[in-house]
Amino acid sequence: MTVSDPVVESVVATISRSATEIRQGLIGRRGAVDEENPSGETQMEADVWADDMLRERLTAIDGVGQYASEERPEVEDCGGDPAAGDAYAVAVDPLDGSSNIKSNNAMGTIFGVYDDALPARGETLVAAGYVLYGPITTMVLATEETVSEYEMTGGERQLIERDVTLPADPVVYGFGGRVPDWPADFETYAREIEQELKLRYGGAMIADVNQVLTYGGVFAYPGLESRPEGKLRLQFEGNPIGYVVERAGGRSSDGTGSLLSVDPDALHDRTPVHVGNEGLIDRLEDALE
Ligand SMILES: O=P(O)(O)OC[C@H]1O[C@](O)(COP(=O)(O)O)[C@@H](O)[C@@H]1O
Ligand SMILES: [Mg+2]
Numbered sequence: 122m123t124v125s126d127p128v129v130e131s132v133v134a135t136i137s138r139s140a141t142e143i144r145q146g147l148i149g150r151r152g153a154v155d156e157e158n159p160s161g162e163t164q165m166e167a168d169v170w171a172d173d174m175l176r177e178r179l180t181a182i183d184g185v186g187q188y189a190s191e192e193r194p195e196v197e198d199c200g201g202d203p204a205a206g207d208a209y210a211v212a213v214d215p216l217d218g219s220s221n222i223k224s225n226n227a228m229g230t231i232f233g234v235y236d237d238a239l240p241a242r243g244e245t246l247v248a249a250g251y252v253l254y255g256p257i258t259t260m261v262l263a264t265e266e267t268v269s270e271y272e273m274t275g276g277e278r279q280l281i282e283r284d285v286t287l288p289a290d291p292v293v294y295g296f297g298g299r300v301p302d303w304p305a306d307f308e309t310y311a312r313e314i315e316q317e318l319k320l321r322y323g324g325a326m327i328a329d330v331n332q333v334l335t336y337g338g339v340f341a342y343p344g345l346e347s348r349p350e351g352k353l354r355l356q357f358e359g360n361p362i363g364y365v366v367e368r369a370g371g372r373s374s375d376g377t378g379s380l381l382s383v384d385p386d387a388l389h390d391r392t393p394v395h396v397g398n399e400g401l402i403d404r405l406e407d408a409l410e
């Protein structure tokens with residue numbers, strides 16, 4: 122299946138090709154560098170390397186006017202103005218779950234293609250998705266039309282599911298953050314959910330959300346007592362994953378409403394992230410009221 126917009130198709134093809142190289146290049150890049158990203162987190166060698174590769178290739182695409190990533194402070198302008206509608210802006214999390222590189226657990230690459238200048242509302246996304254570096258490399262791609270899943274071999278995408286939708290009967294949940302740091306309202310909700318669903322938490326958002334897409338359920342990285350804005354970044358993580366889950370028939374929420382309608386103040390804004398089956402996110406919002 123191809124994407125109807127040629128610029129979006131080029132972005133997706135470039136990420137497909139690069140993801141295979143990123144996966145292969147993880148060997149030998151498992152250490153930290155002596156730098157922090159704009160969110161104040163230690164960067165791994167692989168974070169910086171994957172970001173440089175994606176920046177170089179995505180900014181070279183005609184019709185991409187801006188590139189931004191979790192690993193660099195500023196938006197990079199590269200021709201065309203997304204605010205004027207004559208180019209797209211691409212935002213990436215080059216390696217999601219990169220602290221898992223040490224223990225050799227799942228990671229991936231997240232991308233969002235926005236039809237507006239960054240930082241932008243998630244409602245302006247025209248496509249978003251992720252490549253998951255699990256035992257098999259897969260891509261989940263959401264567009265206006267549908268959510269598709271692909272297996273990746275040598276940079277080529279092979280369609281395995283055309284209309285990914287959340288199963289109606291939820292099975293799994295995964296909640297981030299230390300329990301003592303959860304606000305009381307969220308903990309009450311979590312205590313209910315753990316009576317109903319099975320815990321699956323691996324420490325890489327996309328791997329955990331991929332389980333929710335596969336089995337149905339809920340993933341959350343909530344606002345914390347010590348950090349009410351949570352951990353995950355709106356432009357690079359919250360919006361793309363909210364877009365994927367909503368297109369797949371689920372809901373996303375920052376605690377009060379869809380992640381996609383949050384107005385960003387700054388490029389590296391964080392947000393509480395809750396995604397999953399509609400009924401579970403409705404209950405979450407009721408609990409946090
Ligand atoms: O280690 P914690 O607190 O469980 O945090 C895990 C969360 O942090 C992240 O790793 C943050 O993403 P990055 O690895 O891209 O910084 C998410 O993928 C994951 O959901
Ligand atoms: Mg991430």
Ligand SMILES: [Mg+2]
Pocket residue numbers: 168191214215216217218219
């Ligand atoms: Mg990252």
